[in-house]
Amino acid sequence: MEKEHGNQTNFAGFILLGLSTSPKFQGLLFPLFLSMYLVSLLGNLLIILVICSNNALFHTPMYFFLSHLSLADIGFSSNAVPKMLQILVSKTNTISYSGCLTQLYFFVVFCTTDNFLLASMAYDRYVAICRPLHYSTIMSYKRCLLLAAGSWFLSNAQGLLYVFSISSFSFCASREIPHFFCDVHPLIKLSCSDTSSVEMMLMFEGTATMLGPLMLIVISYIFIVFKVSKVPSASGKYKAFSTCSSHLTTVALFYGTLIGTYIRPSSTYSGTKLSVASIFYTVVTPMLNPFIYSLRNREMHGAMRRLLRKQKVRLEHLENGIRLQP
Numbered sequence: 001m002e003k004e005h006g007n008q009t010n011f012a013g014f015i016l017l018g019l020s021t022s023p024k025f026q027g028l029l030f031p032l033f034l035s036m037y038l039v040s041l042l043g044n045l046l047i048i049l050v051i052c053s054n055n056a057l058f059h060t061p062m063y064f065f066l067s068h069l070s071l072a073d074i075g076f077s078s079n080a081v082p083k084m085l086q087i088l089v090s091k092t093n094t095i096s097y098s099g100c101l102t103q104l105y106f107f108v109v110f111c112t113t114d115n116f117l118l119a120s121m122a123y124d125r126y127v128a129i130c131r132p133l134h135y136s137t138i139m140s141y142k143r144c145l146l147l148a149a150g151s152w153f154l155s156n157a158q159g160l161l162y163v164f165s166i167s168s169f170s171f172c173a174s175r176e177i178p179h180f181f182c183d184v185h186p187l188i189k190l191s192c193s194d195t196s197s198v199e200m201m202l203m204f205e206g207t208a209t210m211l212g213p214l215m216l217i218v219i220s221y222i223f224i225v226f227k228v229s230k231v232p233s234a235s236g237k238y239k240a241f242s243t244c245s246s247h248l249t250t251v252a253l254f255y256g257t258l259i260g261t262y263i264r265p266s267s268t269y270s271g272t273k274l275s276v277a278s279i280f281y282t283v284v285t286p287m288l289n290p291f292i293y294s295l296r297n298r299e300m301h302g303a304m305r306r307l308l309r310k311q312k313v314r315l316e317h318l319e320n321g322i323r324l325q326p
Contacts, residue, residue: 013096014190015176018087019275030088036287037081043290044070046304053310054303061124061139063300066293068148069117069250073286076110079103080282084180100182101163107181109152109159111258111281112209116151118251119213120144125244126220130227158209165202169193179275181282186274214255221248246293253285 019029047070050057057063083103087093095103127138162184172192179186184202188195221244228240257280294300 013094013175014100014182016083016087016093016095016180016182017176017178018084018093018180019279030085033081033088033283034085036283037077037085040077040283040287040290041074044074044286047290047293047300050300050303050307053307057299057303059141061144062121062128064141064144065117065121065124065148068151069114069121070289072110072113072117073289075106076114077282077286079106079110080181080278087180095182100177100187101167103182104166104184104187105159105163107183108162109155112155112158113151114254115210115213116154117148118247118254119216120147120151121247122217122220122251123147125247126223128243129224129240154209158205161205162202165198168198169195179278181278183274183278210255210259214259217251246297249292250285250289253288254281257281 019025048067051063051067052058058067080103083095124139127135131138166184166187169187169191170193171190174190177183177186177190184206188199224240224244228237231237231240257277294304
């Protein structure tokens with residue numbers, strides 16, 4: 001449905017071009033991304049289940065933030081990947097105007113939440129290594145709750161800012177988005193309104209929101225490196241750095257593609273490059289995070305084994321109860 005207003009046309013929706021228009025490549029991409037999405041979904045759900053079922057882990061700041069990070073990663077990938085899979089297997093590649101803005105909103109929310117949570121986790125590592133005697137006081141459960149709640153609140157506020165800004169634009173003849181979800185850069189380029197002031201505001205705000213947490217992460221690790229360098233034994237240095245390795249890996253994966261993609265004007269935007277880069281932080285990083293935080297983590301291994309034992313005992317009791325029934 002189209003509504004005419006003078007020389008401009010406001011469309012009821014947009015057309016997502018997806019990753020590839022070649023049927024051959026679509027047949028290869030669908031099972032690949034479906035399997036990656038399912039691994040991401042199951043892995044992050046398992047992380048949340050393990051942490052929430054273990055009281056000691058849930059009240060440990062690093063794992064408390066990790067449970068929120070896994071929740072944000074589930075939302076991050078679930079916001080974009082199902083629509084991408086639909087485009088790959090069907091000819092339905094349209095998305096309504098309201099659906100597009102909703103997708104943009106949740107993309108900004110989950111992306112920004114990841115930013116703030118990674119910064120909170122870096123601060124936790126700084127306190128644990130540089131101020132160990134005051135760790136329990138500084139990183140109290142109440143403080144962790146405030147940091148997590150603040151991350152979600154600020155992320156939702158930024159999501160609303162983006163949606164309200166984009167909703168003020170008018171869209172002209174073309175409504176094709178060269179992407180697999182509604183992102184900021186493609187929508188700005190499609191608009192026939194004067195977007196310069198809004199784009200400048202969003203770029204400044206987005207850059208501050210992204211680079212602010214990143215600077216906190218960098219500063220935290222500068223202090224950590226300075227502190228650990230004073231440890232006399234090599235084993236002590238390795239032990240200190242090993243507690244940060246998982247977090248540093250996630251930071252590198254997340255910011256590596258995000259900064260190069262969004263810290264620039266929309267006029268330099270390339271649809272193909274943006275789509276490829278977006279795969280990393282919407283599909284690859286959420287899939288890898290559960291492995292990064294669990295493969296070399298003894299506490300997570302122990303919690304998983306205890307959870308599996310509990311489930312095994314419950315199943316045995318359930319089977320025994322069924323057998324005893326007349």
